[in-house]
Amino acid sequence: MEIPIQKIEDxxxxxxxxxxxxxxxxxxxxxxxxxxxxxxIFILGVEFAITTLLK
Structure with missing residues (x-):
């Protein structure tokens, strides 16, 4: 699953x-x-990326 970079920027x-x-x-x-x-927000994005990658 791709990380929603645009959502983080928003x-x-x-x-x-x-x-x-x-x-x-x-x-x-x-x-x-x-x-x-x-x-x-950066930390939340990193946490989201890590949890997404671990699934």
Whole structure:
């Protein structure tokens, strides 16, 4: 089964948009939160890939 890279990219874009909406703080805080969301989504993608490959 192929890993849905486009779906991961879509989730990453949504996370960036959510971070910008949720925080009206400093730009640095927003960028830090976006980085956190990107790492979280990347980890979810890796977990999905591993579980898919192990099936």
């Amino acid at each position: 989730l990453r874009s949504k996370a960036e948009a959510e971070a910008r909406k949720l925080y009206s703080g400093s730009e640095d805080q927003v960028l830090d939160d976006i980085d956190y969301f990107k790492r979280s």
